[in-house]
Amino acid sequence: MKPADVFRHCPKCGVALLVTGRAPFQCEACGFLFYFNPAIAVGAVLLAPDESVLLIRRAKDPHMGKLSVPGGFVDAGEVAEDALRREIREEVGVTVERLDYFCSLPNVYHYRGVTYQVLDFFFIGRVDSKSVQADPGEVTEICWLPRNGIVLEEIAFDSVRVMLRRFLSGLVR
Ligand SMILES: [Zn+2]
Secondary structure, eight states: OOHHHHOOBOTTTOOBOSSOOOSSEEOTTTOOEEOOOOEEEEEEEEEOTTOOEEEEEESSSSSTTSEEOSEEEOOTTOOHHHHHHHHHHHHHOOOOOOEEEEEEEEEEEEETTEEEEEEEEEEEEEOSOSOOOOOTTTEEEEEEEOGGGOOGGGBSOHHHHHHHHHHHHTOOO
């Protein structure tokens, strides 16, 4: 269900709602207004010196066991590139200084019965070596794949699949 469907009571005054699912939410009793904005997420195509691409195998749902790029959600007040550097450090244990913007794509994130709207921002980064360290809580396997070895059907999220297809075809940049 959508986040708006989860609101059964006004979170400010507590009145029970006669109608759910409205977005933006506006309480008819107290006037409280709430926008269900997309969350912001970031992801990186990390390239090794031999041009192979780093993909991670997800340890958790959604899409546990499928492949994706390192990344995650941006915290409030955080710069997108800093969020991505933080996520890359946490997930694969490397520090990436330079990240070049590539593209953005809308995405959905299914979590505990709620489907959240997300806007993904993708960047391209380079690492000096393939020496990486997976966080077992987030990543079960790190794969360095040649560009022609990436199978798009194994990619976890639609947005990441579309982004990788663009990247691999060279349509952008
Ligand atoms: Zn209210």
